[in-house]
Amino acid sequence: MGPVTAHSGRDGDPGVDPDVTGPVGNGPPPAARPPANRPAGKLSDERCSVRAAERGDSPTATAAPAVRWVLIEQPGPWGRDALTQSRIDPLVAGRLAQRARAEGVRLLLIRRPDARAGASGRRWAYVDGREGRRGAWWSVRGSDAEIADAPWDGSVGERSDELTYLVCSHGGHDACCALRGRPVARGLLAAGADVWECSHLGGDRFAANVVVLPLGIYYGRVPGDGTEVLAAHEKEQVALPWLRGRAGLPPAVQAAQHHARGELGLLGVDDLPARRTTRLSPAGDPVEQWEVVLADGDGEVLVRLECHPTAEAYRLTCSAAHDAHARVWEVLSTEVSSGGRTVTSTQRRRL
Numbered sequence: 033m034g035p036v037t038a039h040s041g042r043d044g045d046p047g048v049d050p051d052v053t054g055p056v057g058n059g060p061p062p063a064a065r066p067p068a069n070r071p072a073g074k075l076s077d078e079r080c081s082v083r084a085a086e087r088g089d090s091p092t093a094t095a096a097p098a099v100r101w102v103l104i105e106q107p108g109p110w111g112r113d114a115l116t117q118s119r120i121d122p123l124v125a126g127r128l129a130q131r132a133r134a135e136g137v138r139l140l141l142i143r144r145p146d147a148r149a150g151a152s153g154r155r156w157a158y159v160d161g162r163e164g165r166r167g168a169w170w171s172v173r174g175s176d177a178e179i180a181d182a183p184w185d186g187s188v189g190e191r192s193d194e195l196t197y198l199v200c201s202h203g204g205h206d207a208c209c210a211l212r213g214r215p216v217a218r219g220l221l222a223a224g225a226d227v228w229e230c231s232h233l234g235g236d237r238f239a240a241n242v243v244v245l246p247l248g249i250y251y252g253r254v255p256g257d258g259t260e261v262l263a264a265h266e267k268e269q270v271a272l273p274w275l276r277g278r279a280g281l282p283p284a285v286q287a288a289q290h291h292a293r294g295e296l297g298l299l300g301v302d303d304l305p306a307r308r309t310t311r312l313s314p315a316g317d318p319v320e321q322w323e324v325v326l327a328d329g330d331g332e333v334l335v336r337l338e339c340h341p342t343a344e345a346y347r348l349t350c351s352a353a354h355d356a357h358a359r360v361w362e363v364l365s366t367e368v369s370s371g372g373r374t375v376t377s378t379q380r381r382r383l
Contacts, residue, residue, distance in 0.1 A: 074211045080350045081208035081253075084237035087346070091238040091252030092383050093286040093361055095277030098138035099162050099248055102128075102184060103198075103228070104176075105155040106141045112204050112351075114141045114231035121176040128180050137184060142198065142228040145217035158184050159196075161248035161279055168192045168246055194226055195265055196245045199258070201229035206236035206350050216240040219257020235276065236349045247301055248279030269299040284309055287361040288324035288335035291383055295366065296328070304328060312336075321364070331370030338362045 075082050104120065111117020116125045118141060132139045156179050159168040169189030173179055182188050199217040203210025213229065220227040233241045238252030244265060251261055251274040264271035272293055277286030285306045292304050304326040312321040320339040325332050338361070345355035365378045 075208065078350075079208050080206065080237040080348060080352075081212060081239045083346065084348075085253070089237060089358065090383065091235060091250075091274070091276040092290045093277050093283040094235050094238070094252065095248070095250035095279050095281065095286055096138065096234050097280060098136060099160070099280035100135070100137045100184070101157075101159040101161075101245065102132065102137055102139050102179065103142045103157040103159060103230070104128075104139065104179060105143065105153060105228075107143045107153055110141055110202060110204050110231055114202060114204070115139060117204070124176040124180050128176075131180060131184075135184065140198065140233075141231040145199070145201075145214065145221045145227060145229050158182075158186060158189065159245050160186060161246045166193075166246040168194075168196060193246075195247070197225050197227040197258070197262070198230040198233070198243045198245060199227060199254075200231070200233040200239065200241040202231045202233075205232045206239070208236055208239040208350060209233075209241065212239040213241065216242065216254050216256070216258035219259055220262055222257070223259045223262055225262050238276065241276075243279070249301065250276035250279065252276045264299070265301070268301055270301055272299060281306065282309055283359075283361075284311075284320075284322035284324055284337055284339070285326075287337055287339075287363075287383055288322075288326060288333075291335055291337075291363050291366070292326055292328075292333045296333070296368070298328070304333065307332060328368070328370065331368065334367040334369070336364040336366075338364055 106118050106120060109118065115129055116122065128139055154173050155170060156173050157168050157170045160166060165186070167186060169186050169191050171182070171189035197220050199213045199220065200209045201213035201217060209232070217227055217229050233243060233250070235241055235252055240254045240258070242251040242254050242258065242261060243249065249270060251271065254261055254274050261271045261274065270293070272290070275290060277283070277290065281289075289304050293299060298304055307325040307327050310323045312323055313319060318341055322337045322339070324335045324337065326335065339359050341357035342360055345357045348356055348358060361383045363381050363383060365376065367374055367376045
């Protein structure tokens with residue numbers, strides 16, 4: 033498997049992209065390299081998604097922490113801060129942002145990929161990705177204030193269990209998201225998916241980024257028209273080559289699941305739930321070691337992992353003011369126990 037760079041998952045703000053270990057200076061970006069796979073003639077060599085692909089950055093274990101979302105239909109335009117730099121009532125925008133932070137909810141603006149508004153252009157939804165509570169509840173607002181005042185618990189709106197695909201196309205935040213995301217959104221729309229363009233999902237350098245709700249399954253560097261992701265979910269499976277992880281799971285669990293899925297061929301969306309997670313290294317140590325135990329039917333899979341900063345620092349988004357170190361996950365060993373039999377592999381590998 034190729035290298036994986038991943039966030040540390042220590043930032044609890046559901047609206048923040050915890051994708052770096054921090055600034056280390058503001059030197060020039062790395063020297064230009066030959067063109068990477070990208071929309072022809074649209075992305076320059078300096079764009080973050082191009083450089084990340086050339087470096088081999090992997091999106092594995094970078095899904096966001098929030099497992100509840102509020103989606104607000106706002107056809108646009110969106111500024112860099114989509115909520116406060118859009119047509120949302122500015123007085124309400126502050127209330128929404130404050131409430132979302134307090135309740136651990138991720139706020140996203142959405143719009144249809146074909147520039148067609150919904151029934152009124154004023155739909156909104158509360159989405160819950162937690163086991164036993166999964167679902168989306170859709171409403172039409174008379175005013176933006178209704179969203180800020182409504183309960184965010186599934187008691188308001190019409191419930192839907194249909195999968196919804198959100199594709200980040202937030203060009204005001206990062207051009208890579210718009211240039212790579214919009215073709216994926218249009219492709220999913222043509223294939224019949226319930227798909228919306230959305231504001232910043234995090235992980236700009238992994239564009240095109242997609243999250244499948246209410247499952248909370250994140251994808252990065254989704255190719256083409258996105259229909260390979262759609263085809264996997266139609267079979268209730270994940271599309272492993274582009275999987276970033278699942279919302280709300282610690283990065284160590286996301287990394288362990290990704291590795292075990294590849295080793296065992298278990299692609300069901302709910303396969304390999306975590307039984308326990310133990311940090312083996314001292315708190316604060318920049319090199320983290322983890323032990324994750326995953327359930328596999330009557331057996332279990334024990335994965336020991338290491339996470340450390342990249343040796344070099346890079347501009348990890350197009351608008352980054354400083355270079356920063358990403359995180360790299362490596363598998364140290366794997367034990368698969370089933371039917372009283374245990375098979376151990378100690379081959380060290382980068383995910």
